[in-house]
Amino acid sequence: MTTAAAPRPVSSPKDYASDQEVRWCPGCGDYAILKAVQKTLADLGAARERTVFVSGIGCSSRFPYYVSTYGFHTIHGRAPAVATGIKLANPELDVWVITGDGDGLSIGGNHLLHALRRNVNLQIILFNNEIYGLTKGQYSPTSRRGTRSPSSPQGSVDNPVSPCAFALGAGARFVARAIDTQQPQLVEVLKRAYHHRGASFVEVFQNCVVYNDEVFADFTDKSVAPEMQLHVEHGKPLLFGKDRKRGLRLKPGTLELEAVTVGEGGVTEKDILVHDQTNRTLASLLVSLSPPAFPMVLGVIYCDPAPVYEDEIYAQMGTPVPGLQGADLNALLRQGQTWTVGG
Amino acid sequence: MSPTSTTAPRSPAADGRQVLESVVIRFAGDSGDGMQFAGLQFTLETALAGSDLATFPDYPAEIRAPAGTTYGVSSFQIHFGGTEIRTAGDQVDVLVAMNPAALKVNLQDLRPGGTVVVDVGAFTERNLAKAGFETNPLEDGTLARYQVLKLDISKLTLDAVERFGLGQKESLRCRNMWALGLMLWMYDRDRQATIDWLSKKFAKRPELAQANIAALNAGHAFGETAELGAIARFTVPPAPAEPGLYRTVSGTEALGWGLLAGAKAAGLDRIVFASYPITPASPLLHLLSGLKKYGVVTFQAEDEIAAVTAAIGASYAGALGVTSSSGPGIALKTEALGLAVMAELPLVVINSQRAGPSTGMPTKTDQADLFQAVYGRNADTPLPVLAAATPADCFEVAIEAVRLATKYMTPVILLSDGYLANAAEPWLIPDVETLPRFPVRFRTEVDGFHPYQRDPETLARPWAVPGTPGLEHRIGGIEKDYDTGHISYDPENHHRMTKARAAKIAGIANDIPLQRVSIGEDRGRMAVVGWGSTYGPIRQAVEQVRRQGYAVSQIHLRYLNPFPRNLGELLRRFEQILVPEMNNGQLVQMLRSAYLVPAEGLNRITGKPFKVAEIVEAIKERLGSR
Numbered sequence A: 001m002t003t004a005a006a007p008r009p010v011s012s013p014k015d016y017a018s019d020q021e022v023r024w025c026p027g028c029g030d031y032a033i034l035k036a037v038q039k040t041l042a043d044l045g046a047a048r049e050r051t052v053f054v055s056g057i058g059c060s061s062r063f064p065y066y067v068s069t070y071g072f073h074t075i076h077g078r079a080p081a082v083a084t085g086i087k088l089a090n091p092e093l094d095v096w097v098i099t100g101d102g103d104g105l106s107i108g109g110n111h112l113l114h115a116l117r118r119n120v121n122l123q124i125i126l127f128n129n130e131i132y133g134l135t136k137g138q139y140s141p142t143s144r145r146g147t148r149s150p151s152s153p154q155g156s157v158d159n160p161v162s163p164c165a166f167a168l169g170a171g172a173r174f175v176a177r178a179i180d181t182q183q184p185q186l187v188e189v190l191k192r193a194y195h196h197r198g199a200s201f202v203e204v205f206q207n208c209v210v211y212n213d214e215v216f217a218d219f220t221d222k223s224v225a226p227e228m229q230l231h232v233e234h235g236k237p238l239l240f241g242k243d244r245k246r247g248l249r250l251k252p253g254t255l256e257l258e259a260v261t262v263g264e265g266g267v268t269e270k271d272i273l274v275h276d277q278t279n280r281t282l283a284s285l286l287v288s289l290s291p292p293a294f295p296m297v298l299g300v301i302y303c304d305p306a307p308v309y310e311d312e313i314y315a316q317m318g319t320p321v322p323g324l325q326g327a328d329l330n331a332l333l334r335q336g337q338t339w340t341v342g343g
Numbered sequence B: 001m002s003p004t005s006t007t008a009p010r011s012p013a014a015d016g017r018q019v020l021e022s023v024v025i026r027f028a029g030d031s032g033d034g035m036q037f038a039g040l041q042f043t044l045e046t047a048l049a050g051s052d053l054a055t056f057p058d059y060p061a062e063i064r065a066p067a068g069t070t071y072g073v074s075s076f077q078i079h080f081g082g083t084e085i086r087t088a089g090d091q092v093d094v095l096v097a098m099n100p101a102a103l104k105v106n107l108q109d110l111r112p113g114g115t116v117v118v119d120v121g122a123f124t125e126r127n128l129a130k131a132g133f134e135t136n137p138l139e140d141g142t143l144a145r146y147q148v149l150k151l152d153i154s155k156l157t158l159d160a161v162e163r164f165g166l167g168q169k170e171s172l173r174c175r176n177m178w179a180l181g182l183m184l185w186m187y188d189r190d191r192q193a194t195i196d197w198l199s200k201k202f203a204k205r206p207e208l209a210q211a212n213i214a215a216l217n218a219g220h221a222f223g224e225t226a227e228l229g230a231i232a233r234f235t236v237p238p239a240p241a242e243p244g245l246y247r248t249v250s251g252t253e254a255l256g257w258g259l260l261a262g263a264k265a266a267g268l269d270r271i272v273f274a275s276y277p278i279t280p281a282s283p284l285l286h287l288l289s290g291l292k293k294y295g296v297v298t299f300q301a302e303d304e305i306a307a308v309t310a311a312i313g314a315s316y317a318g319a320l321g322v323t324s325s326s327g328p329g330i331a332l333k334t335e336a337l338g339l340a341v342m343a344e345l346p347l348v349v350i351n352s353q354r355a356g357p358s359t360g361m362p363t364k365t366d367q368a369d370l371f372q373a374v375y376g377r378n379a380d381t382p383l384p385v386l387a388a389a390t391p392a393d394c395f396e397v398a399i400e401a402v403r404l405a406t407k408y409m410t411p412v413i414l415l416s417d418g419y420l421a422n423a424a425e426p427w428l429i430p431d432v433e434t435l436p437r438f439p440v441r442f443r444t445e446v447d448g449f450h451p452y453q454r455d456p457e458t459l460a461r462p463w464a465v466p467g468t469p470g471l472e473h474r475i476g477g478i479e480k481d482y483d484t485g486h487i488s489y490d491p492e493n494h495h496r497m498t499k500a501r502a503a504k505i506a507g508i509a510n511d512i513p514l515q516r517v518s519i520g521e522d523r524g525r526m527a528v529v530g531w532g533s534t535y536g537p538i539r540q541a542v543e544q545v546r547r548q549g550y551a552v553s554q555i556h557l558r559y560l561n562p563f564p565r566n567l568g569e570l571l572r573r574f575e576q577i578l579v580p581e582m583n584n585g586q587l588v589q590m591l592r593s594a595y596l597v598p599a600e601g602l603n604r605i606t607g608k609p610f611k612v613a614e615i616v617e618a619i620k621e622r623l624g625s626r
């Protein structure tokens, strides 16, 4: 047997593909996300041996099997907690959490909330397809009211949760959105998430061709995309539309956003809000917009780094970081009152 | 008279004190009266005097129950003596009752002829009514069978601390120290450790430190000067003990330190201890949270499930993952334990059992989670289960749990209970550096690696930790192929993997000591078989009947899954098998089903430890004449 191998140089997305046959339904949006993640890792030159993908249960959670890094397919909803444990044991690892709308916001909502508010240095990618795929098509916590499914034949009456609003509410310091098939934008967002220290939350709109096909067509379909998507950039005006004449401004005298057209009704480019990724209030307003009245806001909506959980935990342990092998346990056991029985 | 509280005088000591073999004292008062502090300090002074001892703190579920009520009574019992002390004592020799409610709740445990010390200052009409007394028990003959010391501890304390200018309320808070001072004088104990402790505890408020010390000294001086007569002047000789350095240790401390010693022996640098607050397991979280500088990471998780899954994540990443809870919390961790079994990762799971089901009686002890530990998961999901017998034993059992978890790549459940967590006993401090080591071997060789490649001897899979180049692999809860470690839904493979997981755990029987008899012969008329914290009462009961000529032996199990491989054969050498348990019959059923032996249960589910007398009686009932 040879001993420890040197890290292999990697450069192409293929190097991040495992030898396992990918088993999502043909046409599933998960394929596109997998490709985008592999490209991201290649562009970043991520060290495979230091990279870990952790997932829960659901279609999206099969993801780790298809990446040639370390991977842990855990149990339903618990990936953020498992990932927290991994980071607590070894903060040097790059840990990605792959979750879905049911996994991350229903059974695992609590763990997602706490991983975000603690600000554990993780990349959390939530594949939102607004449906339970693996269990054959029941409505999910992000399904819109009225969704017909095997468990809601007359249409669901539950109000949906907005993943990004949830993340902001939980205190996330990085919140972004992307679409499965928009690879350049998705890769860009994933790179930003990677470079952000702390919990990065990325919602990816993922099309489930089998149980919820085209549920996002109202803003992803090519015919409406320019008018119904707003790709934000820090420091740039919030403009969208084919000729970028449409924009968002604060409705005068209110705390609401309004979609307006530059050049109409006296609106000038100066009225259009400029995106500030460090402004939590603006982020909250942006994530609450939805078609058809508004475009879907995409890109890095909020990014404002704060102290990282595991950094602070380790700082409390002391410098250099102490370890058990060097610990004087005999001294520990002899602290406090002791007495000697003579022999 | 109770066999555990031998108060018969032996000989007068040099200074005229009566020498007692052993004594049981119970401090009882309102939960705000500081009875636990008084008890702990008495314990420390007694330990320093060289007595053997066992303690039993008993406190209400309510944090601050309305003052003066019976359900707000908190007590601390200590049994100490010049011989081996195994239990906190069946019956109380001296009851210190700080108010009527404390008297009402605890009087039933005082032995006839025992001493009761009461603070008459607290026996006001209001307090009597709150305790539900219609007439004053100090006057109506209730205490006729006892020796009563009626002292106005409230007033005596107020007088003693007057000069410190505290308010009435803060002054009365010193009553516990006055009572402690008197008891220390009665039993010929020193006060210095308590004075040191008070100075430290109230370092920021020196006037409180001084007032408490003054109360302590006043209680002591009162004993010295008042004519209390023969009922109040005793000494208890030191117990014979192996030479060496000693301290008192609670189950919680021994458990926490044992985890550190175990992880160190395994060659690991890091423990990640993840836990969610729950009675009575939280003290372990508190203890370990204070030990960060030794390399312990503690994680107060958002819930029980996050606690166990974070611990699993930590083990996956190469640390020792540990999680701790009590029964209801362990129930929540169940699914994740299945993952740890499937992913074959080391994990230590500690259950400080309490009376249940559901919320049950959170502050009361129990040992009813044995079935849960051994069987309580979906599917065929075996894992090793160990139990600690005494507070000090928690240290060794914790080390053993770490050894099995890391050697066999498996979660291990360690059963403790509310009694062990809080109880304390003297402990010959081990030398950690000379404890046996069992270093883990992280896999680094790339050639031929797959994540489920089993060690031919232990059947454990390799521990291949993220960060290791060339060993990138994927694991999870889905069934894996025996030969490649990839996902597999093959029917025969699932059969084979299920058998392999079972064989791995069953094989641990070859790696643990043969079951020995704790006391007595390895055959005879009866074996009294126990596990967990019933060790003390069973031991004392068996010792007692053996002195009376009964051919009875004690067998106490540390390993509950798998059982030691000679257990069946050992049990069959006894005509009768009696299994006392603080549950409705769990080990007894496991023994019957595993070995087809006629084991019989003795079951008490009171939230309190067994009384020695209960076990003695059960033994005699079954054996009749010697």
Ligand code: SF4
Residues within 6 Å of the ligand: A023, A024, A025, A027, A028, A029, A030, A059, A129, A133, A134, A207, A208, A209, A210, A211
């Ligand atoms: S069910 Fe839907 S989400 Fe799941 S793999 Fe198929 S298409 Fe993708």
